[in-house]
Amino acid sequence: MDFIKMMEDDVSKIEYQIKNKKKIDKKNKLIKNLKITKNVTKLSLPYVIVPFISFSIMSMIHKSPFSLEKIQEKEKVIRLIDSLGQKSTICQYEKYDDVYNVIYHYNKWEYKDGQYERTINKYYLDTKKITDEFYKKSDEEIIEMLNDDNFLENGFIINIYQVMIENKKEISKDELNQGEFLKIIMYYENDEKFILREQTIDENMSDFVKYILVTLVLEVIVKLLQKKEMEKIKQENKEIEEEYVPLDINRLQKILAIRKDNLQRLRGW
Numbered sequence: 001m002d003f004i005k006m007m008e009d010d011v012s013k014i015e016y017q018i019k020n021k022k023k024i025d026k027k028n029k030l031i032k033n034l035k036i037t038k039n040v041t042k043l044s045l046p047y048v049i050v051p052f053i054s055f056s057i058m059s060m061i062h063k064s065p066f067s068l069e070k071i072q073e074k075e076k077v078i079r080l081i082d083s084l085g086q087k088s089t090i091c092q093y094e095k096y097d098d099v100y101n102v103i104y105h106y107n108k109w110e111y112k113d114g115q116y117e118r119t120i121n122k123y124y125l126d127t128k129k130i131t132d133e134f135y136k137k138s139d140e141e142i143i144e145m146l147n148d149d150n151f152l153e154n155g156f157i158i159n160i161y162q163v164m165i166e167n168k169k170e171i172s173k174d175e176l177n178q179g180e181f182l183k184i185i186m187y188y189e190n191d192e193k194f195i196l197r198e199q200t201i202d203e204n205m206s207d208f209v210k211y212i213l214v215t216l217v218l219e220v221i222v223k224l225l226q227k228k229e230m231e232k233i234k235q236e237n238k239e240i241e242e243e244y245v246p247l248d249i250n251r252l253q254k255i256l257a258i259r260k261d262n263l264q265r266l267r268g269w
Contacts, residue, residue, distance in 0.1 A: 032244035065211035083146035
């Protein structure tokens with residue numbers, strides 16, 4: 001008797017599906033779309049969040065890509081000092097066209113072929129060591145260091161950058177008796193002195209490019225981290241598509257005819 005009741009319920013269910021196909025298909029389509037949308041959102045959300053994270057990072061370091069910020073421009077200092085005691089300092093907030101840390105080793109003048117000639121060795125210096133060793137020193141202290149016979153052997157030099165020959169037809173008696181000497185040219189930025197200026201368009205464009213690069217890098221990382229999750233969701237979406245297909249009326253009618261025939265036979269036993 002219970003089996004007959006189950007068959008009757010099955011027949012009623014199929015008849016309901018045939019009669020309400022449009023309604024059921026519409027409901028199933030809505031459920032299918034909601035489930036798929038949920039999965040797609042789950043995957044897409046990190047990619048939506050990443051640009052905001054990138055923006056926050058850039059803004060925290062005062063590199064906002066969407067606004068002209070105030071830039072802290074440090075004082076830029078060039079000091080020229082030689083072992084003879086000559087010295088000069090240039091300070092400005094604008095950027096120099098060319099900056100470097102070098103030492104010139106001027107050799108003695110020699111008279112050759114009707115003119116005076118001397119060799120100048122240009123040494124390229126370790127910027128960090130120069131900053132650490134000379135930044136806080138007075139001119140007099142640096143002059144004293146330059147007059148140390150072992151100065152060029154103290155590890156400041158990276159390599160010989162250039163060897164030059166200087167020629168003059170006439171020189172003063174003081175120049176002739178001058179002897180060897182060193183001249184150091186130092187560049188550094190003064191952390192204690194600065195001005196605030198508005199960022200330029202070019203600087204802001206550079207920040208925007210950096211923002212794009214940071215965003216792309218983060219999204220690649222997200223993609224790598226989501227690889228397994230992506231495969232899982234693709235499989236889930238495939239199963240959802242298969243589960244919520246539109247009703248096949250012809251198939252349902254054939255199944256209904258078989259169910260009714262079976263039910264009639266059971267009732268006749």
